[in-house]
Amino acid sequence: MPGYKVSVKPCDPAACGYRCQELCPAGVFLAAPKKKYTDHSVEPDYRITPRFSWFCDGCLECVTACPDGAIEVNGPPTGA
Amino acid sequence: MCEFCEKHGQGNRWYLNPDNYSEEMMEDPSRVKLIDEVTGHGIDYYVDFTSRVTNLAKWPVLGSLIKMAVKRMAPNQHGGQVVTLEDSLDIVSMASNFVLLPCACKKLVSHGDEMCCLNFGPVRDMQKAALPDGPMEEVTLAEAQAFLRQKDAEGRIHQVLYAKVPMPVCVCNCDLRWCTSFKQRFPYGIPEAVFKGHEVVALQDDLCDGCGGEAPCVERCGFGALAYDERMGKVSLDLAGCFGCGLCRAACEPGALGVAPRLEAPAAARSW
Incomplete structure (x- = not known):
């Protein structure tokens, strides 16, 4: 993979409806639970993390779609 | 095994x-x-x-x-x-x-x-x-x-x-x-x-005609194990990449693709 580096600043994904996740063709973003697991009945609160950024192919759709401007994608190191 | x-x-x-x-x-x-x-x-x-x-x-x-x-x-x-x-x-x-x-x-x-x-x-x-x-x-x-x-x-x-x-x-x-x-x-x-699964894809070379260059099986394979070889006009198989899901078979009209046990394919037998 080309080696794009994706970073996400803290944001409120529930407010925009997890737009980056729905758009990303490579499935880079993971909604990770914020707090520790306590029991099943508590629906976790999620934050967006670029856990699978290895798969990013640099289409930059997430960057334009993010209403908070929280996503940053840096190109692969030169020579790649 | x-x-x-x-x-x-x-x-x-x-x-x-x-x-x-x-x-x-x-x-x-x-x-x-x-x-x-x-x-x-x-x-x-x-x-x-x-x-x-x-x-x-x-x-x-x-x-x-x-x-x-x-x-x-x-x-x-x-x-x-x-x-x-x-x-x-x-x-x-x-x-x-x-x-x-x-x-x-x-x-x-x-x-x-x-x-x-x-x-x-x-x-x-x-x-x-x-x-x-x-x-x-x-x-x-x-x-x-x-x-x-x-x-x-x-x-x-x-x-x-x-x-x-x-x-x-x-x-x-x-x-x-x-x-x-x-x-x-x-x-x-x-x-x-x-x-990887217990099977790998077996490609019968003589039956494959590359579907006139379209080779729908190549797109069907999510692992990139199949590729269309333009010079030969046929599909080629990379056994090391095959996970053995068998999905490509449905896309093969001439019936050149099948599955065989992984253990019988020396190139893939030890790759799980």
Whole structure:
């Protein structure tokens, strides 16, 4: 993979409806639970993390779609 | 020989040994605890945790330690192996208490809901206890088989998931865009995230005509194991990349693609 580096600043994904996740063709973003697991009945609160950024192919759709401007994608190191 | 089959297969593949579906399997408290942890909302935490751990494999020294730890721990956790449609139908014919649950990977990766996770055995009752009002759909054996065929036609990869080897608890119908198991396997080569299947594709060279350059099978293969060779006007196969899902067969009009046991293909026999 080309080696794009994706970073996400803290944001409120529930407010925009997890737009980056729905758009990303490579499935880079993971909604990770914020707090520790306590029991099943508590629906976790999620934050967006670029856990699978290895798969990013640099289409930059997430960057334009993010209403908070929280996503940053840096190109692969030169020579790649 | 596949390590799991050797220990738990009784001469057959581990997931085709009826003993592994028996009630006795649930006498193991660590298995009960594990299934309880990965039902309901617990699966979200589980995916988060495992993907965080496997991502550490990218660091030079720490990475090899992590890989060793994963190798040791994986069989006692929740993981899977790719299966063909035929094997997945055999699996459901041995199981009971079918229930469709929303795919956790799709929920966490693309914020979508799809009831494509076919669970069976103890999962139904444990899921009911964990999330009484959560989404679930009980299905009969015939419906489960029809569901697997339908997903196969849609190009979904089947995976049999164990909750602590050797008990199969689920057949997942996966799309590589969401599947967090494959996302953990590919970047850093961690085979324990999801094992290759017991079969590999066998390509009959003389029957392949490349479909006039269109070669629909190439697109069907999510692993990039098939490629169209322009000079020859035929499709070529990279056995090392084949996971043995068998999906490409449906796209092959001349019938040049089939499956053969992995162990009989020297190039792939030791790659799981």
